[in-house]
Amino acid sequence: MFRFEEIAIPKSLSEACELLTEVGSVPVSGGLFLRLAKAKCRKVVDLSELGLDFIKKNGDSVEIGATTPLRKIELETASYFDGALSIAASHILGVQFRNLATIGGAVMAKHGFSNLITVLLGLDAKLVFASGKIVSLLDFIENKVEKELLEKIVVEDNFDKVSFQLLQHTSLDIAVLNVCTAKKGKEINISVGARPQIAVRAKLAEKKFAESGDILTAAKVAVEEIQFGKDVRGSGEYRKALAGSLIEKAILEVSK
Amino acid sequence: MKLDLILNGEPKSYLIKEDEYLLDVLRNNGIASVKRSCDSSSCAMCTVLLDGKPILSCSFLAARAQGKAITTVEGIKDEVAEFFKAMNQEGAIQCGYCDSALAVTVYAMIKELGTDLSDEQIRHYINGNVCRCSGYMSQMRAIKTFLGGLK
Numbered sequence: 001m002f003r004f005e006e007i008a009i010p011k012s013l014s015e016a017c018e019l020l021t022e023v024g025s026v027p028v029s030g031g032l033f034l035r036l037a038k039a040k041c042r043k044v045v046d047l048s049e050l051g052l053d054f055i056k057k058n059g060d061s062v063e064i065g066a067t068t069p070l071r072k073i074e075l076e077t078a079s080y081f082d083g084a085l086s087i088a089a090s091h092i093l094g095v096q097f098r099n100l101a102t103i104g105g106a107v108m109a110k111h112g113f114s115n116l117i118t119v120l121l122g123l124d125a126k127l128v129f130a131s132g133k134i135v136s137l138l139d140f141i142e143n144k145v146e147k148e149l150l151e152k153i154v155v156e157d158n159f160d161k162v163s164f165q166l167l168q169h170t171s172l173d174i175a176v177l178n179v180c181t182a183k184k185g186k187e188i189n190i191s192v193g194a195r196p197q198i199a200v201r202a203k204l205a206e207k208k209f210a211e212s213g214d215i216l217t218a219a220k221v222a223v224e225e226i227q228f229g230k231d232v233r234g235s236g237e238y239r240k241a242l243a244g245s246l247i248e249k250a251i252l253e254v255s256k
Numbered sequence: 257m258k259l260d261l262i263l264n265g266e267p268k269s270y271l272i273k274e275d276e277y278l279l280d281v282l283r284n285n286g287i288a289s290v291k292r293s294c295d296s297s298s299c300a301m302c303t304v305l306l307d308g309k310p311i312l313s314c315s316f317l318a319a320r321a322q323g324k325a326i327t328t329v330e331g332i333k334d335e336v337a338e339f340f341k342a343m344n345q346e347g348a349i350q351c352g353y354c355d356s357a358l359a360v361t362v363y364a365m366i367k368e369l370g371t372d373l374s375d376e377q378i379r380h381y382i383n384g385n386v387c388r389c390s391g392y393m394s395q396m397r398a399i400k401t402f403l404g405g406l407k
Binding site for chain 1: 274297309315
C-alpha cells in the first residue's frame with residue numbers, strides 16, 4: 001500500500017503547483033491505484049478540489065479538465081467525436097470506479113491499457129499544463145516531459161468520422177487491444193493501444209491510406225509497423241492477428 | 257487529523273490517519289455493511305455513496321471525504337427494504353457478502369437513471385458489482401421486480 005505522512009488538498013492550481021515543488025510531494029488524482037502501490041512519500045497533494053472537473057465546448061474544441069471523472073466523460077461526451085471517447089470510458093470497469101478515476105490520471109500515468117489514451121491520440125489531443133505549456137499527446141507519449149501539472153486536455157471535434165474498437169475477455173477486464181480511427185477528408189489517424197504497451201500511431205498506414213484509400217492495405221501496413229507484446233491477456237502473435245481485424249473494422253467504420 | 261462528514265444524514269467527526277482509506281474509517285467505526293474484499297478497486301463490495309454517487313471506499317482517501325455526505329445501506333434501509341425482499345424471493349441472496357453494496361448501487365442507479373430501465377442499462381450500471389454465488393440472473397430478476405414495484 002502507498003503510505004504517506006501528510007495530505008494537502010489545495011483549492012487552486014497555483015497552490016497545488018507550489019505544494020508540488022516541495023521535496024517528497026506527489027500529486028494524486030483519482031487515487032485508485034494507491035492501494036496497489038508499494039511506495040512511500042512525505043506528502044500527497046490531492047487534486048480533487050482544483051475545479052478541474054469540467055467538459056466545455058469552445059468553438060470546434062472540447063476542453064476536458066484534468067480531474068474530470070470517467071463517468072462524466074461517459075455521460076457528457078456522447079455527442080462529441082461520434083461518441084468514441086464516451087464509449088471508450090464506458091468500457092472501463094464499473095460505475096463506482098469511473099466516478100473516481102480521472103482522465104488526467106489516466107493520461108499522466110501513461111497506462112498502456114488505457115482506452116482513453118488511444119482515443120485521445122487518434123484525435124490529436126493537446127495537453128495544457130498549469131505552467132502554460134501546451135504539448136501534443138503524441139509528443140507527451142514519445143518524449144519525456146518534465147514534472148508538470150496537467151490542467152486540461154483540448155480536443156478538436158472536427159473529424160468527419162471517428163471509431164473506437166476494442167476486445168475485452170470480460171466486460172470488467174481491461175482491453176486486450178484497442179483501436180481508434182479518425183478521418184478528415186482523405187486523411188486518417190490510426191492509433192492502437194493495450195498492445196499491451198501505451199498507444200502508438202500507425203504513421204505508415206496513415207500515409208498509405210491517404211495515398212490509396214485502400215482499407216485492407218492500410219490495415220496490413222499498420223499491423224506490420226506496430227510492435228505487439230505479451231501479457232496475461234494474450235501473446236504478441238494473438239494481438240497482431242486481432243489488430244488486423246480491429247483496425248480494418250475501425251477504418252471501414254470511418255470510411256462509410 | 258480530524259475528519260468531519262455527514263454519515264447517513266448525521267454529522268460525524270473522526271480522528272483519522274492522513275493516509276487512511278474511507279473503508280477502514282467506516283468499518284473501524286461500526287459500519288459493518290461496507291465490506292472489504294479485493295482491496296484493489298475491482299469488486300465494488302465496498303461501495304458507498306459520496307454525495308449521492310457510488311464510489312469504491314477501499315480506494316478513496318478518507319481525508320477527501322471532508323464535509324461530504326457519505327451514505328451506506330444503513331442510511332437507506334427503508335428505501336431498499338423491498339429490494340431485499342425481492343432478492344430473497346428470487347433466490348439472489350446466497351452468502352450475502354455483496355448484497356449491501358448491490359443495494360446501494362441499485363439505489364444510486366434509480367436516483368440517477370429512474371425506474372424505466374432496459375436490461376442493458378441495468379447490466380451496465382451494476383457491471384462493477386461482483387458476485388461469486390448468484391450467477392447474476394437471480395439478481396437481475398430481483399432488480400426488475402423491485403423496479404416494477406416502484407413504477
